[in-house]
Amino acid sequence: MEEYKSLTIDKEKKERNLEEIRRAAAAKKVRNYPNFIQSMLIQLKYRPVFMWMLEGVCLGAAFAVCRYFKSWPGPELFTVCAIFLVLSGNIGFAGLGRLFSRNMAELEQTLYLNLKQMAAIQLLFGGILDLLVFGIFVLLLGPARAGETAVFALYLLVPFVWADVWILWAFTLLRGITSGLRQAGTALLSAAVAAAPYFIPHIYDRSCLPLWGLALLAGGGALVLAVKRIFCVIEGGEELCLS
Amino acid sequence: MPELKLEGVTKRFKQKEAVKNVSMNLTEGVYGFLGENGAGKTTLLRMLCGVLRPTEGMITCDNVDIRTLDGEYRHMLGYLPQDFGYYPDFTAKRYLNYLAACKALPRETAASKTLEYMELVGLEEHQNQKIKTFSGGMLRRLGIAQALLNEPEILILDEPTSGLDPRERIRFRNIISSLSKDRIVILSTHIVSDVEYIADEIMLMKSGRILCQGRMDSITKAAEGKVWECTVSQQESDRLNDEFAICNLRNVESSVHLRIVAEKCPVKGARPVEPGLEDAYLYYMGGERE
Numbered sequence: 174m175e176e177y178k179s180l181t182i183d184k185e186k187k188e189r190n191l192e193e194i195r196r197a198a199a200a201k202k203v204r205n206y207p208n209f210i211q212s213m214l215i216q217l218k219y220r221p222v223f224m225w226m227l228e229g230v231c232l233g234a235a236f237a238v239c240r241y242f243k244s245w246p247g248p249e250l251f252t253v254c255a256i257f258l259v260l261s262g263n264i265g266f267a268g269l270g271r272l273f274s275r276n277m278a279e280l281e282q283t284l285y286l287n288l289k290q291m292a293a294i295q296l297l298f299g300g301i302l303d304l305l306v307f308g309i310f311v312l313l314l315g316p317a318r319a320g321e322t323a324v325f326a327l328y329l330l331v332p333f334v335w336a337d338v339w340i341l342w343a344f345t346l347l348r349g350i351t352s353g354l355r356q357a358g359t360a361l362l363s364a365a366v367a368a369a370p371y372f373i374p375h376i377y378d379r380s381c382l383p384l385w386g387l388a389l390l391a392g393g394g395a396l397v398l399a400v401k402r403i404f405c406v407i408e409g410g411e412e413l414c415l416s
Numbered sequence: 417m418p419e420l421k422l423e424g425v426t427k428r429f430k431q432k433e434a435v436k437n438v439s440m441n442l443t444e445g446v447y448g449f450l451g452e453n454g455a456g457k458t459t460l461l462r463m464l465c466g467v468l469r470p471t472e473g474m475i476t477c478d479n480v481d482i483r484t485l486d487g488e489y490r491h492m493l494g495y496l497p498q499d500f501g502y503y504p505d506f507t508a509k510r511y512l513n514y515l516a517a518c519k520a521l522p523r524e525t526a527a528s529k530t531l532e533y534m535e536l537v538g539l540e541e542h543q544n545q546k547i548k549t550f551s552g553g554m555l556r557r558l559g560i561a562q563a564l565l566n567e568p569e570i571l572i573l574d575e576p577t578s579g580l581d582p583r584e585r586i587r588f589r590n591i592i593s594s595l596s597k598d599r600i601v602i603l604s605t606h607i608v609s610d611v612e613y614i615a616d617e618i619m620l621m622k623s624g625r626i627l628c629q630g631r632m633d634s635i636t637k638a639a640e641g642k643v644w645e646c647t648v649s650q651q652e653s654d655r656l657n658d659e660f661a662i663c664n665l666r667n668v669e670s671s672v673h674l675r676i677v678a679e680k681c682p683v684k685g686a687r688p689v690e691p692g693l694e695d696a697y698l699y700y701m702g703g704e705r706e
Contacts, residue, residue: 205522206487206520215514221503278501280500281518282465282466282467283490283493284490285490285566286518286519409469410462414499
């Protein structure tokens, strides 16, 4: 015990060492690692105002469609709703298209929150809008046609899924074209895809339901491949660069 | 201080080999990639940034593949692409704030860093202006500011002075020189003066390969005794122009003053002069010297 009482602290040396530690700590770079929610909030925060407005208009218009078209005959109603859903899909994917426009893709791929993550978040945002519109139609118009809610949902989903496949392919296939023209082109073509069943005789007959089911499965598979392709294009990098 | 290592890096596109078997070590300092259009500089820089994947070979940072490092590598990276993109409806401030957020800068420091780098590149007065109204030079300065936002340890600039006037070029050179301590700065250009004054090491690239690499004095040394000056008639000047690489041509009254790169004395009366980097560049590009 006597030995311990004789220990003295060299205060100068202590201060020097503390100062050394303070300098080393200050020189260390503190890195921030945002999680997925924070990354999503970043993307939400910097969305252009006009996109929010457009999506708001889209949702309002969906309610208007339900109100004014609900008394229309089946095939016509299915077609109008399918075209509307497909066009709202175009709007929903505008955020994704924006990432690939204006030569931003190459730069965004080098950021901490990189293009792959941004694309995943934008796909999620687009999907949410589509789900909302789809839900509005199915819940407000489906029950009106007794026992046909699930069938109604199927008639909407099939053209929607195939139109989305086309939209996702168009992002990378048509990069050389001005984004406004590209969006207009994809919207027109996807609306045509949605309207196509109307011109096929008896397509809305019950006997054709298995066909619709198969088309939905095939479309789902194609959509998964289209989404996978977007991420492969990003990984490869060649199609991100303008030159 | 990270160390970048390129080992046998090759990039092949469908019909073309854009980068051929490039190997080098990059540590603290300014590295200038000099070469003509199509030499492979941009492709090499894109691979260094992780935008493109090498067909063969590997790029490592502190002995770890940059693809494996993923986000950790991008945390250290600042990049100015040759084709610099922006959202035209954004103001300069909003654009930098957006990129600061995407670079995972903490919110407390993002705003101050945005302002700091806008001041550094002389854009603070235009911070609330929409980017679509910017001139080419202003856009380039904005691009430089965004590359510096996260104070990257690895700064990669592809044709950074493109569109800048001479005063802006000098300003840019001074900025890069001041920031090169404790940093790897890689810039690619086909303008010799961009690298002449600031690069610690220069790489001359042609057809995907590094023709030579080293400090400026070692590169210019290879062209010693190969650079000549003479004053000749217009007719003689036309003949020499067809036969040799002419560095500089200046009309002086009825004669023409020429600076020529040639293995041997090109014309009687020509005197050898000290080569500059531009002379060495022409010397290497005229035929392959390794």
